[in-house]
Amino acid sequence: MTTTVWRNGAFVEAAGAIDATDRGLLLGDGVFDTSLAIGGRVFQRDQHLKRLEAALGVIGIPADGAEIAAAMDALAAREGNGSLRITVTRGPGPRGIKAPADVHPTILGSSAPLNAGAMFAPIRLGLSAVRRNETSPLSRLKALSYLDAVLAAREIEASGATEALFLNTRGTLACSSLANVFVVEGFELATPPLKDGVLPGILRGWVLAHAEDHGLRPIERSIPKKALDQADAIFLTNSLRLVSPATLTGKADSADVPEALRRLMAGLCEAIAAECGTDPRALGAAL
């Protein structure tokens, strides 16, 4: 089986696409973005591009925004319904951590078919002993290093969990290995602020912007660990799974998803239909 990826302006074979001196590989010197394509259109496309450009600004990689947009659009057109990943690295460089004077970023894109079954599917969370390091700007970016998440997945597997949940170094809630987290109490949807070490997730942003339309009160605030026990519900957001009802290992599964949250999920489906032309429920997303 051969895999084809986008690299700096064209589709190429994945095998041999990358230089062994690429700083993305050697130093994790790059960022990425994951997005949902439906009908060849990326949901919240401009928000994804804006966040990726902001991240590149933070780490100082001078990649061309138009080239990144071209990659995203080419992948969406190719995949139709699916997930897209754009990776941007500082490109090849000489030995050492000092960035080269003349940077040639690598813009790499890949796509995979839609996994509609993952949308809105419940998740069982296990609390990791590793803390999210909110003192690092990387805690607010999709930086290339996901090894903490890879290791945490192994750490919590034995407990029957499928995804790791992280507190930050101050002991308040941060995020899961793949998603932002919200805690529901009554009609309030609380999620940690960015300073607590979380990614400005695109779906997180959508929920914060649209929760009120569905009778919910969104709020960004630091969340103590004990709030996880007291919550009416917990849910995760990410661009591919959308909204995932979540339970912590060791706790009973919540009987059902609160009605207001169900309305929010339906509203999200409608927003996707409005933006991309097709409702995810028509593609197999189970609500």
Add this chain to the structure above:
Amino acid sequence: MTTTVWRNGAFVEAAGAIDATDRGLLLGDGVFDTSLAIGGRVFQRDQHLKRLEAALGVIGIPADGAEIAAAMDALAAREGNGSLRITVTRGPGPRGIKAPADVHPTILGSSAPLNAGAMFAPIRLGLSAVRRNETSPLSRLKALSYLDAVLAAREIEASGATEALFLNTRGTLACSSLANVFVVEGFELATPPLKDGVLPGILRGWVLAHAEDHGLRPIERSIPKKALDQADAIFLTNSLRLVSPATLTGKADSADVPEALRRLMAGLCEAIAAECGTDPRALGAAL
């Protein structure tokens, strides 16, 4: 200019050596090792191989130790006098963080000519606002993600420093972006224990094992930030620069390197000569 690297058993062109689905690139899923070759022999070769195997054990990459040793020996033979880097990743994989059932690690090696001028050269340290995350096992490995160090280098540049120094999340001393750190008070050489979020550096190990031979008392203990102000001297250790006298920005340069530390450096040169056949001072290392 073409660059040649070692990849899984042979030297190949760097351009095109890496698959775009390699988890080392996409997830930072791998570790590396940097070592010094003199006269075609790696100083502390077995210690480097042992540490790399231990790191691979921690993150669960089933790479073959003999293949890694072969890479190291081939690079040392090629370069003669120089620096070697071995990178081991979990290899290509499908989308997502879950490791594939069938792992084919990528063993990548590169080398560069000796920079003897960097050996024993003084370093000016700037304290980074980013903390070293000692709650993560990655803080004790040479994991592929060095982006915190890349960003910290930019952060401290304006202060005239050339290297970032990190405290851990508890506020005690950890390490610099490229080296272990020791604090000298009288005849005592103190360095943080591994649990404080530091790499078991090979040169750190050498100093701990041999300091007593030179009239010094080595000790591993947590070091409060204020000890940096009170120290008689600070020095860094890494495998390429060996022992680097260091000063913090904002402090006066220390008048000179303590005599006992100078004896330790000379002892290290002798150990390298004994193990590799040539004294670094004969290659331009200035003591």
